[in-house]
Amino acid sequence: MTLQHEAFDTESLVPGYHEPVLPTGEPDEATIAASEARTRHWSRKDQGKRIKYGSDEHKQMMCRMFEETFNPYRPSVLKWPTLDEAALHRITSLPIWDIAVQTEGKARLRMAAYARTITDPEMRNALAQNAWEENRHKEVLSKMVQHYNIPLVPEPAYEYPKDPEWAYLVTGYSECIDSFFAFGLFKVAHDSGLFPAELIDTFEPVMQEECRHILLFANWVAWHRANLNIFQRIAFEWKVFRVWCFLGMERMDLAKSLDAEGNEHQQDNNFTVNGAQSVTEQDLSVAELMACCLRENDRRFAGYDQRLLRPTTMPFMVKCALPVLKFFERRKKAK
Numbered sequence: 001m002t003l004q005h006e007a008f009d010t011e012s013l014v015p016g017y018h019e020p021v022l023p024t025g026e027p028d029e030a031t032i033a034a035s036e037a038r039t040r041h042w043s044r045k046d047q048g049k050r051i052k053y054g055s056d057e058h059k060q061m062m063c064r065m066f067e068e069t070f071n072p073y074r075p076s077v078l079k080w081p082t083l084d085e086a087a088l089h090r091i092t093s094l095p096i097w098d099i100a101v102q103t104e105g106k107a108r109l110r111m112a113a114y115a116r117t118i119t120d121p122e123m124r125n126a127l128a129q130n131a132w133e134e135n136r137h138k139e140v141l142s143k144m145v146q147h148y149n150i151p152l153v154p155e156p157a158y159e160y161p162k163d164p165e166w167a168y169l170v171t172g173y174s175e176c177i178d179s180f181f182a183f184g185l186f187k188v189a190h191d192s193g194l195f196p197a198e199l200i201d202t203f204e205p206v207m208q209e210e211c212r213h214i215l216l217f218a219n220w221v222a223w224h225r226a227n228l229n230i231f232q233r234i235a236f237e238w239k240v241f242r243v244w245c246f247l248g249m250e251r252m253d254l255a256k257s258l259d260a261e262g263n264e265h266q267q268d269n270n271f272t273v274n275g276a277q278s279v280t281e282q283d284l285s286v287a288e289l290m291a292c293c294l295r296e297n298d299r300r301f302a303g304y305d306q307r308l309l310r311p312t313t314m315p316f317m318v319k320c321a322l323p324v325l326k327f328f329e330r331r332k333k334a335k
């Protein structure tokens with residue numbers, strides 16, 4: 001099945017899912033602040049009580065977190081500030097817009113495709129909601145691209161995945177990698193003063209939403225693992241291993257895409273790692289950027305119940321690499 005990019009409807013893809021009803025009209029400052037606070041903080045009241053990962057209680061906890069931290073913003077009422085020429089050029093020339101739009105397009109379909117295979121209604125609903133939110137990210141990006149006239153290559157048709165679990169794992173782990181770096185880059189962009197505060201504010205809910213997504217994903221992986229028998233578990237771990245290999249290969253490669261005239265464009269899959277120079281005038285070392293990513297990662301997750309599992313691979317790898325990076329940077333400075 002092929003899905004044209006305009007035709008996406010989570011409700012028709014996932015049985016039993018009803019999309020949220022969003023408030024109409026423009027929200028006032030107090031409403032926005034309340035939604036912002038709700039989306040960042042969630043804890044179950046019985047602090048101190050241990051939970052068994054993989055249990056029904058664990059599942060209910062992650063699904064409730066996901067539902068109760070939902071931020072009901074509407075892409076159509078977002079404000080797009082007028083940019084001066086330099087800021088407009090800075091934004092339109094970032095090499096990320098095609099890949100960002102297409103990544104959201106793929107993510108929504110892959111998440112919905114996997115959600116419809118899940119028999120548990122609560123988990124199915126949470127993953128369907130995640131797919132709906134990816135579609136909303138895509139709408140936010142589309143509005144921005146339209147508003148600032150950012151040229152995009154034609155969007156491809158999205159293929160329904162043959163193996164929805166594989167596709168969901170690729171999307172989930174990919175979000176864990178990209179969000180970790182995006183949190184740091186977003187902070188660097190925020191502090192640089194090169195982008196209007198209103199624009200940063202518009203993307204802030206999207207950033208925090210990605211944090212909720214990878215929080216849900218990390219807990220889904222643990223819950224799913226714990227409910228497999230030994231043979232299913234071996235097959236699953238083999239799949240996870242292959243997903244990481246696939247993502248590693250993908251990130252070593254520069255994706256190429258064609259525009260309407262058939263010219264080849266290079267899309268940087270590693271923008272999150274080496275894009276700092278595009279969002280700040282400060283001379284930021286790799287070690288400083290990585291340290292910023294770690295701090296931002298901790299800050300964004302800090303408001304959620306400590307018993308919910310966090311994605312650990314990227315923070316662990318970066319914590320291990322940081323002393324090495326600092327050592328080489330010190331040596332370079334000493335020369």
Ligand SMILES: [Fe+2]
Nearest residue numbers: 104133134137
């Ligand atoms: Fe997204």
Ligand SMILES: [Fe+2]
Nearest residue numbers: 134175210213
């Ligand atoms: Fe996401």
